[in-house]
Amino acid sequence: MSETAARRRATMVEVAHAAGVSVMTVSYTYGRPERVSADTRARVREAAERLGYPGPHPGARSLRRGRTGTLGVVLGEHLTYAFDDPQATRFLSGVAGVCADHGMALTLVPITGGPSDVDRVTEAAVDGFVVWTTADDDPVIDAIAATGLPAVVHGGPRRDGLSFVAVDDRAAAEAVGREVFAGARRPAVLSFPLDRDRISTVTFGAATAGTVPGAASGIDPDATTAGAASGIDPDAATFRVTRRRLLGFRDAWAKAGGEWSQVRVAVCSINSAREAEALAAELLTGPDACDAIAAMGDELALGTLRTAARLGFAVPGDVTVSGWDDTDAAAPAGLTTVAQSLRDQGARCARIALGRLTSTDRDAEVAWNLVRRASTRRSQRRRAQP
Amino acid sequence: MSETAARRRATMVEVAHAAGVSVMTVSYTYGRPERVSADTRARVREAAERLGYPGPHPGARSLRRGRTGTLGVVLGEHLTYAFDDPQATRFLSGVAGVCADHGMALTLVPITGGPSDVDRVTEAAVDGFVVWTTADDDPVIDAIAATGLPAVVHGGPRRDGLSFVAVDDRAAAEAVGREVFAGARRPAVLSFPLDRDRISTVTFGAATAGTVPGAASGIDPDATTAGAASGIDPDAATFRVTRRRLLGFRDAWAKAGGEWSQVRVAVCSINSAREAEALAAELLTGPDACDAIAAMGDELALGTLRTAARLGFAVPGDVTVSGWDDTDAAAPAGLTTVAQSLRDQGARCARIALGRLTSTDRDAEVAWNLVRRASTRRSQRRRAQP
């Protein structure tokens, strides 16, 4: 029982017939009730009820009207990241808020990492796209541009014809990097994935930028191997956000007089505290244990703090730690971090994609600021912000 | 620059014309490439490229084919809950996983709590619906049933014609309730909202079931007031999950020889650790501080644990605490809880709504089990599970 197999819908013609009116009268009854006399309206409603007519077919209606009433969201990751990745979740909450305000639905396009992802994008019946951080070489970007629909990319890549929303990750990374690396001797970066391969590694910065063969592509497997062997070249990272943050951290360490090749870089494959705990354990083990860890997300930083506590490291005495995002958990944990609102950025993206923001507003910079707390050593000092 | 206003799409006829072939040849080139000679295919592709044709119009295609390629999800809450509520997020991750497996998109229908929500459901172009816990009196349920599309309700309400997925909340609540209330003298329940009004209160169980006027409706404002004054009547809760868990906790306390009117009930308005901390503070303050708190979610329980720690209460010495869901944070916190996988249940709902589960499978019970940990006193003993 309670069989839910789709039964055939009644159509407008049938309702019109049953009510003894024309099809248009039925259409008006639903779309513009005021243009139909109360009497006929009642007759139509009654006939509809009797036939189990559920109202105008949404697909047919949208074909005719030329809009679908839903905003497409494309992730650079498997669809489940929308609900599993804490940063994506905050961002999408902002998108969802704006959608709800405008009565628009939110369609998550099913990305799996496979080659057919492009087709899924092409087949999505939506009025616009919001793209959540993807790699420079992701083919769905071109597919989205080809639809001609309004589209906004968050985080990267930049592309002509698509709007773009992101903070200045490089500047923010330099700011927090200078904070967390202050007085450090063995700095480390706990990084997001470099490219869509999402390989987890722990290695050092490339000795010299440019010495890594094939560094620019990030696709050539040999290049990847070479990169892992001889160090991380920020420019080889095809995720723009990761790349810019690596560059910013490199800048910060350079300002302190250091070489990028001294910086250990642990790359996690997903943004989870659990994986961070494991990688942090590597960074904090052995005679060369790191004494400063800049993480690209608060979740990673919190995992790092837990590992530090477990291994008996004092923070910031033995090791300093910084995060990114200033999530709710950051303040209680005393975590120095970059404050930015992914929720606001999501809302902003949605507004742009729905055509609710003028083009002058659109390219405005997105705000961020450094929040100094107890997990870094200079937290007591008040310093002007760059 | 980078103007993204929607420009007119080229159509198939235009491409056919430009390529010097019939419309069907263009259609086949996209839908069934193998039926077209490599030569014509190339000509068509080339013409399409030249005209900027982005491929078949998704709306038109779906109208013709009779399916949309997307699964609708309806929340009993504002759309943003999909990303803000940790339980909803886990559930939706399961839904998303199945969608991705089948190349289906996931459309979140924009629920705002307003009266137009029904129209939004009716206008959603989807192939089926998954409904996440809503109130018995929510009108969208009827609207969904009226579409005739396959639909599954998670948590409640039950309705003829719609599939239903949920654990036996009452039995599970009784099981964990007996554990957490064991040896207690002043038990409390930290509850999810009772109905769509989401009023936050702290009060006692109704002295006697049935003495609360209008208890069955939950809509009548007088009844609500009376209910708040004279106590919580589980049967008045219109969220089925909440109702069944309250009943189960009442059962558990009754088995211990207690009266429902002795049980303090704190109702939170949203499922967040932060609100739980505040309510737990109320429960743990004053001369009648509670000594056993059964929470309806792990997040609520973890907030409770934090407050207990802050106020200097030993767990389980001074107060026992239980949660629900066995989330990742439960084990490290030593939290006794009901283990169930919302992710699995989400996947199950999606499969049903997509017609991938036989009707015999569909009504199978969903698994749960009690996990005893250090936050309750009987955690050492091994007892047979009911």
Added chain:
DNA sequence: CTGTTAGCGCGTTCAT
């Protein structure tokens, strides 16, 4: 392998 026919269900346009 390619073309022809005939709609999918509705809403804009123009008439009455």
Added chain:
DNA sequence: ATGAACGCGCTAACAG
């Protein structure tokens, strides 16, 4: 206030 015609853009079904 109501109706008739037409087409939104595409594809199943059947030729040829």
